[in-house]
């Protein structure tokens with residue numbers, strides 16, 4: 400079946416939207432937060448806990464899986480769903496961001512990008528066609544075009560040059576992607592933090608008439624206000640009957656501010672990464688569990704949190720686990736942080752349905 404987006408409701412109070420995204424591996428209620436499973440696992444959380452806490456879709460990284468275990472392994476397994484035995488939708492990114500941010504010694508040409516693996520220094524060459532072929536083998540429900548994600552800050556001239564190449568690469572991605580029935584190709588809007596370039600990039604991306612559109616190149620160090628301005632500029636240009644995916648976001652405040660500006664899909668490593676370092680989300684803000692004040696605090700992280708961690712363990716015990724660098728500490732705090740964001744999105748979906756935002 401094709402990938403289809405249903406716009407269920409447009410808020411009257413903001414640009415927020417309530418939607419439903421139908422994919423071969425399941426239906427996704429939007430706005431949605433996608434936990435990041437870079438190397439075919441959401442770090443420190445088991446699949447059954449992800450299902451149980453309400454995960455609808457996870458993200459995996461093409462760059463990482465291509466380098467390790469290698470596409471031949473995943474191909475032989477019958478694709479990424481089979482390889483990792485994940486039963487719900489998967490979105491894979493194209494490696495554009497990783498190649499430009501993770502790998503060293505890269506050379507960009509019109510044809511593609513030569514880069515060295517951050518793992519063993521081996522040389523590789525990604526082209527738009529190659530990246531589509533890799534994602535076709537991975538078999539993810541949503542695949543991303545190969546783009547050039549520019550750093551922040553970035554001068555206007557380079558940002559313009561990069562968005563024009565991204566637009567040419569998008570055409571090559573679309574021409575090479577055949578499995579459109581089972582895998583939705585999203586284009587990625589770039590343009591750094593320049594309104595004129597964001598508008599130009601969005602228009603050139605929407606011209607390709609794709610099942611969904613990503614907003615890339617943000618949350619890369621720019622002030623949040625600037626990120627919100629870029630999202631506002633894009634709202635009237637991106638077609639309202641297609642999902643909008645803001646890459647690399649985010650934290651509760653950014654999720655809320657972006658949802659009310661019309662974004663439907665999000666991914667971010669912050670929830671799991673910061674959990675492993677001992678920082679957890681609460682309604683009152685972030686809690687650094689290592690702080691001495693929690694040494695004899697026998698309450699849960701949050702009284703009204705329904706996650707496994709809050710239902711069974713105290714701040715004192717969690718502080719001990721993190722201080723002792725026990726693996727269980729990373730597991731339990733990751734469960735809380737991901738469930739916190741999933742609950743946060745459940746509330747936003749309900750707020751839109753009941754006209755509160």
Ligand SMILES: CNc1nc2cc(C(=O)NN)ccc2[nH]1
Nearest residue numbers: 495496548615616617618646647
């Ligand atoms: C954490 N911030 C953040 N920004 C991102 C941008 C992109 C992008 O433009 N990919 N083509 C991807 C991941 C990102 N993560």
Ligand SMILES: [Zn+2]
Nearest residue numbers: 704706709735
């Ligand atoms: Zn919890």
